Amino acid sequence: MNPEIKCWNCSNTFKKFSFFCSECNIIQKPLDLDSFKLFNLNYGFSINLKKLEYEYYALQKMLHPDKFINSTEKELLYAQIHSSNLNNAYNTLVNPVSRSNELLKCKGEKNKESETFNDLEVLNEVLDLQEVAENINCQKEKDNLINELNQTIEEDVEKLNNYFIEEQLLNAKKLTVKISYLEKLQKDIKNNVTFTN
Amino acid sequence: MSLLQIEEPIRGEQTTESEKKFCIGIDFGTTNCVCSVKIDGNVTMITDEFGEVIIPSVVLFKDSDVFVGNQIKKKIKNGLENRIFSIKRDFVENPDAKKIYGNHKQKLSPIEVSSLIFKYLKNCCESFLGKEISKCVVTVPAYFDERSRFAIKQSASLVGFEVLRLVNEPTSAAYAYGLERKTRGNYFVYDLGGGTFDVSILKLTDGVFKVLSTGGDPFLGGDDLDKLFACKIAEDFLNLRFEDLSKNNKVILVRKAKLLKEKLQKETVLNEFLEIDKKQINLEITEKVLNMAISEILDKTISISTAVLEESDLKENEIDGFILVGGSTRLKILISKIQERFQLKIFSDIDPDLVVSKGAALHADGLVNGTENLLLDVTPLSLGIETAGGLMEKIIHRNTTIPIVKEQEFTTYEEGQTAIKIHILQGEREMVKYNRTLGEFVLDGIEPKPPGIPRINVRFMVDANGLLSVSATDKSSAIQKELEVKTTFNLEIDQMRIMIEESIKNSSLDMQERLLEESKVDAIRFINELQSMDSDLKEICSAEELNKINSYIKLLSKEIQKDNREGILDFLKKLDLATQSFSEKRVKQKIKSALIGKNYDKL
Ligand SMILES: [Zn+2]
Numbered sequence: 001m002n003p004e005i006k007c008w009n010c011s012n013t014f015k016k017f018s019f020f021c022s023e024c025n026i027i028q029k030p031l032d033l034d035s036f037k038l039f040n041l042n043y044g045f046s047i048n049l050k051k052l053e054y055e056y057y058a059l060q061k062m063l064h065p066d067k068f069i070n071s072t073e074k075e076l077l078y079a080q081i082h083s084s085n086l087n088n089a090y091n092t093l094v095n096p097v098s099r100s101n102e103l104l105k106c107k108g109e110k111n112k113e114s115e116t117f118n119d120l121e122v123l124n125e126v127l128d129l130q131e132v133a134e135n136i137n138c139q140k141e142k143d144n145l146i147n148e149l150n151q152t153i154e155e156d157v158e159k160l161n162n163y164f165i166e167e168q169l170l171n172a173k174k175l176t177v178k179i180s181y182l183e184k185l186q187k188d189i190k191n192n193v194t195f196t197n
Numbered sequence: 198m199s200l201l202q203i204e205e206p207i208r209g210e211q212t213t214e215s216e217k218k219f220c221i222g223i224d225f226g227t228t229n230c231v232c233s234v235k236i237d238g239n240v241t242m243i244t245d246e247f248g249e250v251i252i253p254s255v256v257l258f259k260d261s262d263v264f265v266g267n268q269i270k271k272k273i274k275n276g277l278e279n280r281i282f283s284i285k286r287d288f289v290e291n292p293d294a295k296k297i298y299g300n301h302k303q304k305l306s307p308i309e310v311s312s313l314i315f316k317y318l319k320n321c322c323e324s325f326l327g328k329e330i331s332k333c334v335v336t337v338p339a340y341f342d343e344r345s346r347f348a349i350k351q352s353a354s355l356v357g358f359e360v361l362r363l364v365n366e367p368t369s370a371a372y373a374y375g376l377e378r379k380t381r382g383n384y385f386v387y388d389l390g391g392g393t394f395d396v397s398i399l400k401l402t403d404g405v406f407k408v409l410s411t412g413g414d415p416f417l418g419g420d421d422l423d424k425l426f427a428c429k430i431a432e433d434f435l436n437l438r439f440e441d442l443s444k445n446n447k448v449i450l451v452r453k454a455k456l457l458k459e460k461l462q463k464e465t466v467l468n469e470f471l472e473i474d475k476k477q478i479n480l481e482i483t484e485k486v487l488n489m490a491i492s493e494i495l496d497k498t499i500s501i502s503t504a505v506l507e508e509s510d511l512k513e514n515e516i517d518g519f520i521l522v523g524g525s526t527r528l529k530i531l532i533s534k535i536q537e538r539f540q541l542k543i544f545s546d547i548d549p550d551l552v553v554s555k556g557a558a559l560h561a562d563g564l565v566n567g568t569e570n571l572l573l574d575v576t577p578l579s580l581g582i583e584t585a586g587g588l589m590e591k592i593i594h595r596n597t598t599i600p601i602v603k604e605q606e607f608t609t610y611e612e613g614q615t616a617i618k619i620h621i622l623q624g625e626r627e628m629v630k631y632n633r634t635l636g637e638f639v640l641d642g643i644e645p646k647p648p649g650i651p652r653i654n655v656r657f658m659v660d661a662n663g664l665l666s667v668s669a670t671d672k673s674s675a676i677q678k679e680l681e682v683k684t685t686f687n688l689e690i691d692q693m694r695i696m697i698e699e700s701i702k703n704s705s706l707d708m709q710e711r712l713l714e715e716s717k718v719d720a721i722r723f724i725n726e727l728q729s730m731d732s733d734l735k736e737i738c739s740a741e742e743l744n745k746i747n748s749y750i751k752l753l754s755k756e757i758q759k760d761n762r763e764g765i766l767d768f769l770k771k772l773d774l775a776t777q778s779f780s781e782k783r784v785k786q787k788i789k790s791a792l793i794g795k796n797y798d799k800l
Contacts, residue, residue, distance in 0.1 A: 057405045061571050065661045069361055069564045084602040
């Protein structure tokens, strides 16, 4: 299914994308790959984050522009783009919401924000939580709510994982929206709730 | 795990010890400069002609000669009032703005003045090493904006330095600790330099130094402490306001304050004489007086540190230590303030005046001779462009790991518009006017089409130095414009304005038609918006209100079909009125805030 990739330097051809040519070791031209493909991961929601971090570092150690100071301008530019792609992809995969959205995109589910505005169920749940947020008046309550949200998010992420396993993409999409609201709410509480008295 | 099986490519032959290349690490500070280089596995501090490692960032023009650093103290007896201090501070304002410095007859820019320091540093390095050098790594305050970074690089390049990398000062310090002390874990770096204050949180693992978040204040530094103390001395002992002193006396008093500040770290009470205008004044000063004068500024640095910690998503107990950088961190009061706020182990065993340069030398060596280690830094401030309504649209958010490429699509807002202005901004504020302009350019030759149809792809690329380049492409016609962001010249801006105006003037539709088109776009958008909120409408509005709204929507649609601008505007207004109570109720139900997110600080 993949067309053959040709090394720009030695004309060696290979079937699967690789950062370096297996013949001449030269850095290859960056391709437009999704975050999963870039890290050679299966299209699944569950990811071993420790392993991902390790691979991210291992690849950056080979591809960061710092390693191409003595190289040609072309190689340096390629390194810069590879390194940037790795940064983007790593950040996308680390966060459950962006990972889910990326996965939905890879699976052909476009995520349009406007569609989700009508999901009253999600909206009501978030509104209830916000009501609670507005009525907190001491640090302890604030910490409790943040912890509570953490737990809800964790549970929802678990649920999200199941949806992906069962290929219930529409449900996955809805839940992703909810989690993103919860994360936003949590961040807002963290940064903006202050006590005047 | 197949990814890890990729072989490390061999680039060039392995260098033997004798063939190793030299690359200098330069800490180009507001008050002092320090140069060092890695030789035979160790970092060697480079000394000037007087054997000094710390070279003051001071320039003095005398007759037709230029004196730099310790040359002034050792060689010059009079005319000292013309010394040029803290040139790096002027980079934050405008590195290109020419003005009179000291007693120099021609106006100079901060870039030109600091290039004189770079030239002197280059000479020092070359006579110390006994060979010509050109490659270097220069450190910059983490919170320096893009324009100041570019200018520092330019300034060094002017005198023949090849700047391989700009490294953030706190990152550089952490690198030195990581490599020299084998430190591992999450570290907080507190860097109070002469003229800038930076904090960074780094994660050190497997030879990777990853900056998690950074913050600071480019206008706050150790020099401010000296000045505040000098003000206090002027008030308490001279019964004068500092501002009322002559320029020369100000310099004398600040130098004295700096000296006393350092002495007070060893003794709690001092009896000193101050000679001002040939008068001897007795100063009996306690540590308490010093602390009173500088407390407020130190508290500010502590609150910035707290904010950066909160932004990093790490809890305090996940931080393994607090690294102190910069001479001012020797202050006892500061250390106790830090210990009061953070229950963390403090690291200061690598000389806080030299640690930044050491890190730079280690990084410099890694760049030219290869290393297993890696620095992953972040961009300190958000980058974006101006969009309609004078708002800044952020494309790259602060604390994003670099290098980074981000693309975003924009479109036209005028019928037949053939040019689009890209106004590049840096900062955190929503309104354009509160952020810094990095550059502007015009992409013209866009095929004339209705508003919203052309797809202009804007690509932001921040390299590993934290330097930005922006390009824009019209996707339909593949016209591309690229630029490295530099200072904009007024002339260019005027030319751009003319180009934009021309493009609008030449658009295929006349004014009347354009106004009609605009009113239609507004009306359609409003109707769509209302329809998307259908369920909310039904829930919130009374049957009567709902009827009214629906009939106005129908009437408005008819006017749109008839191309009647007057009618459209009329029913838009009516519809707006009819939905006003809906909007208010809706806001009351906090639906809006749940979607947009809001501040809770008014609780
Ligand atoms: Zn090849």
